[in-house]
Amino acid sequence: MVDAGPAFHPSPTALSGRDALATAFRPRSVAVAGVSVRPKSSFNGMRWFKLVRGYGIVERFYALNPRGGALRSGTPLYPSLRDVPDDQIDLVISVIPAHAVLDLLDQAAEKGVKVFHLVTAGFGETGLTERADLEAELQRRARAYGIRLLGPNCMGIHSPIGGVSWLEDADRTPGRIAMLSQSGANASEVVMRAESRGLRFSHVASYGNALDLNEADLIDYFADDPGTDIVLAYLEGIKEGRRFAPLARRLAARKPFAVLKGGGTEPGTRAVMGHTGSLAGAADVWAGVVRQTRLIDVATPDALLDLAVTAQRLAGVRGPRVALVGRGGGNAVLAADAVARAGLELPPLSDATRARLAEYLPPAGNSLRNPVDSDIAWDADGFLPALGIVGRDPGVDVVVLQANVDNLPTGGVATDAGFAEGLRDRLLEARDALSAPLAVVVRAPRTPGGVDLARRIHADMGRAGVATYDSVSAAAVALRGYLDWRAATGRSPAAR
Amino acid sequence: MVDAGPAFHPSPTALSGRDALATAFRPRSVAVAGVSVRPKSSFNGMRWFKLVRGYGIVERFYALNPRGGALRSGTPLYPSLRDVPDDQIDLVISVIPAHAVLDLLDQAAEKGVKVFHLVTAGFGETGLTERADLEAELQRRARAYGIRLLGPNCMGIHSPIGGVSWLEDADRTPGRIAMLSQSGANASEVVMRAESRGLRFSHVASYGNALDLNEADLIDYFADDPGTDIVLAYLEGIKEGRRFAPLARRLAARKPFAVLKGGGTEPGTRAVMGHTGSLAGAADVWAGVVRQTRLIDVATPDALLDLAVTAQRLAGVRGPRVALVGRGGGNAVLAADAVARAGLELPPLSDATRARLAEYLPPAGNSLRNPVDSDIAWDADGFLPALGIVGRDPGVDVVVLQANVDNLPTGGVATDAGFAEGLRDRLLEARDALSAPLAVVVRAPRTPGGVDLARRIHADMGRAGVATYDSVSAAAVALRGYLDWRAATGRSPAAR
Numbered sequence A, B: 001m002v003d004a005g006p007a008f009h010p011s012p013t014a015l016s017g018r019d020a021l022a023t024a025f026r027p028r029s030v031a032v033a034g035v036s037v038r039p040k041s042s043f044n045g046m047r048w049f050k051l052v053r054g055y056g057i058v059e060r061f062y063a064l065n066p067r068g069g070a071l072r073s074g075t076p077l078y079p080s081l082r083d084v085p086d087d088q089i090d091l092v093i094s095v096i097p098a099h100a101v102l103d104l105l106d107q108a109a110e111k112g113v114k115v116f117h118l119v120t121a122g123f124g125e126t127g128l129t130e131r132a133d134l135e136a137e138l139q140r141r142a143r144a145y146g147i148r149l150l151g152p153n154c155m156g157i158h159s160p161i162g163g164v165s166w167l168e169d170a171d172r173t174p175g176r177i178a179m180l181s182q183s184g185a186n187a188s189e190v191v192m193r194a195e196s197r198g199l200r201f202s203h204v205a206s207y208g209n210a211l212d213l214n215e216a217d218l219i220d221y222f223a224d225d226p227g228t229d230i231v232l233a234y235l236e237g238i239k240e241g242r243r244f245a246p247l248a249r250r251l252a253a254r255k256p257f258a259v260l261k262g263g264g265t266e267p268g269t270r271a272v273m274g275h276t277g278s279l280a281g282a283a284d285v286w287a288g289v290v291r292q293t294r295l296i297d298v299a300t301p302d303a304l305l306d307l308a309v310t311a312q313r314l315a316g317v318r319g320p321r322v323a324l325v326g327r328g329g330g331n332a333v334l335a336a337d338a339v340a341r342a343g344l345e346l347p348p349l350s351d352a353t354r355a356r357l358a359e360y361l362p363p364a365g366n367s368l369r370n371p372v373d374s375d376i377a378w379d380a381d382g383f384l385p386a387l388g389i390v391g392r393d394p395g396v397d398v399v400v401l402q403a404n405v406d407n408l409p410t411g412g413v414a415t416d417a418g419f420a421e422g423l424r425d426r427l428l429e430a431r432d433a434l435s436a437p438l439a440v441v442v443r444a445p446r447t448p449g450g451v452d453l454a455r456r457i458h459a460d461m462g463r464a465g466v467a468t469y470d471s472v473s474a475a476a477v478a479l480r481g482y483l484d485w486r487a488a489t490g491r492s493p494a495a496r
Helices: A017-025 A045-055 A098-110 A129-145 A184-195 A215-224 A241-254 A266-276 A283-293 A301-313 A329-341 A351-358 A383-391 A411-415 A419-433 A448-463 A472-488 B017-025 B045-055 B098-110 B129-145 B184-195 B215-224 B241-254 B266-276 B283-293 B301-313 B329-341 B351-358 B383-391 B411-415 B419-433 B448-463 B472-488
Strands: A029-033 A060-064 A091-094 A115-118 A148-150 A156-158 A177-181 A201-206 A230-235 A257-261 A296-298 A322-326 A398-402 A438-441 A467-469 B029-033 B060-064 B091-094 B115-118 B148-150 B156-158 B177-181 B201-206 B230-235 B257-261 B296-298 B322-326 B398-402 B438-441 B467-469
Touching (some): A017 A156, A029 A045, A045 A060, A091 A098, A129 A148, A177 A184, A177 A215, A184 A230, A184 A301, A215 A230, A215 A241, A257 A283, A266 B329, A301 A467, A322 A329, A322 A472, A329 A398, A329 A472, A329 B184, A329 B266, A383 A419, A467 A472, B017 B215, B029 B045, B045 B060, B091 B098, B098 B129, B129 B148, B177 B184, B177 B215, B184 B201, B184 B301, B215 B230, B230 B301, B322 B383, B329 B398, B419 B448, B438 B472, B448 B467
Parallel strands (some): A029 A060, A029 A091, A115 A148, A230 A257, A257 A296, A322 A398, A398 A438, B115 B148, B177 B230, B230 B257, B257 B296, B398 B438
Antiparallel strands (some): A156 A201
16 A cells, blocks of 8 residues: 655654645645746646635735746746845646646755745646656655645645635635545535535545645544534545554544545556556555544545535434335335445335325325325425424434435426526525434536435525435435444434 | 236227337327316327427317317317217317226227327336236226227337427427337426437337337337337336337337336336336346347436447447546546446557657657557547547547546636637547547536536537547447447448
């Protein structure tokens, strides 16, 4: 699991990993190298510079371009860090070609820069000898200078709290979820998809080749970060196996720590080599790490979000006994299979519950067992009472309601004016009326109206703190993972 | 696997299952019972009547309502079948309460009706003794009358060819895919989601409690139907195990036959009882049926569509050797894992291929292995040449291109005017330029612009006969299932 290359040992004058990350997440001064006025490119320093300026949290920020000049706004473009009239630069963001990086690092040393983040790619991950040598020299000099490195080959920091980001379209509201990711693109995807489910982040870090600061440093930092309640991760290789395991265990003992591990297959491992030059390690080794650390192992990027939704909004759930309520008998059958395959329970409802339900749901076209297959409409008088009866069954820990917009008898309904608002209000009433926690499953259909409806339900419910998922399977797998973590760490349900 | 109740033995005067289904799929005359002018309900005969009239294929159609009168259009509402001035009624569609069904059946007998379809629910599936007795009496009389039954408790027939449907929003263009489903809601979902991927149907049948006509009859019919190339199924119980297995094997030997089996778990089996009153049977029994019949066992409704897309558009694929091309290193790693986990191969590209690729893709930010992690944009000059080089690698059977709209550096791009058209045209050029078949994976994002783009790619590519999927995993699982079926039935790749 440990990489072939020697681990990086920063000089005594360098910041500790924790202090370096605290600086990178909340720098007072930032210099971005490679700010170009040329046509937009995703790897133009302009992107990082505009974001630092746009957030307006970082006190002092500077733009570098070897040709000098100035931006239309009048902001000067400094040819070199040496020209920047500031001798306390916390963070340098390098968005210049690899061949020019060593010179920039030399300049950074003269300025006493603390953290040097390389968006710049084209090092060890290329598999080319001369690029590997360049990476080794970068590491050697940074160590000699006492500068901590983030990257190379990474998007770096998205910190709504600190005002540093690579995500131009991200919501700027800070949240209490942190993420570390060896892949910037995967982190971007998770953050953007998280927003549509009402999730917000404290700090997100992509660390690419992990030449210096790596997953272990981030895990160590997030374990103690008072602004972070839940930690998500996308990992490929693990740089320092001996450091990682105990730190991951310490984090998982304090906060839900969900990890998506890439490279669990032979072709995946080859792909990891081509991506960040890491060693992904064998699947069985990873399984051992999971057992040892109690981290929550997930299978897809969306499963990271499902776990965060569950830990944030279903922390009060007592146990694994699910009551399913939805429309469509076949759909109910598949939902029941999904709950059972995830390792949750689907207890039959009590006779008393079924007798009470019968007042609202006629036997024809409905099943009063669990799953409750109900043709009753959202806006029917019986909807809330029926849901309340199910939620009050003593054998039920959580009510999973399928808002199956795929299954509306006619797709048109989803687009009717007021439908989305009515449905939202009805679901919120239901949440407040139930004694057991409510989870809402919204399968996204493909009709424009249905897609819009599904998006609005996710966003509105998210804002209201209701757990929503794309499928019963996703909800069940996330709840099982969360309950297992709670049991492994001896936690009780949170008070509601 | 066989239900407790005795199998139905139609009287000698009744049509054979094949003739009954031929009649139900293409009736010349239809009477709908339970056509009401009351406010819209999903179980109002008006829905079926309007559709028969709207398709305009059925020659003669009649509406029944016990109170008589007429529709605004002037169409008479006959109080009884006896009042209908037509003595050759092929199909009766019953959308009336269960208690009134026996009388309607008696009327149908007098009119020499061939097939009696009961949308009407409230029989054995309720678990109530008196309802089970009613179902038994319905079965007894239908047999005595020589009338074949479809249902009860089912949406019935969607046949764009025959002009009978329950799907108000379905496209009316016939296709060459058939579906049988014990659940009308699951069938509705599959048909509507299929449309957005460019798939169209010959005949779809939902058969509910399968009191008479059941999955075996439909499988037998579709095996010989010249208008059907691919058969999809959602099954819960299997009514006649002894008939089913050989007929399923015969169908699978002729056409790809993909089945989603509900009730594979204990809670799922209970849900099946509540839905259609069938016995779902144990998972190991089903596994035996799959091995024995060579049907393609799938796990989700969308997997049925993925299989249809694969069988229809990738029939020329030579084998399991996949080349992955996409953007984002982490994404490439997860895609490689997904391909390997599905049991496909991801061969390293030849040195010659990688040397040619290097002309278009600089090493920084790209991996020239397989997966090819390319930062090259759709509209860049190098895009098509690079894709062509990968597609010409002798070790590659299929090129899977990830149009990862989640991963666009800025979400805004997806909404730029002309972007979708440009992307579509570029993908079609790529398809035509490649020697290996092309599959396009479009992960649907949640931003409105991205969702719209994803939908347009699926629809446009579908119309052009290009295979599209929602994820690399979905594509890989479907291709593996299709290749296994082809091998088991001794088929070669179709000529391209």
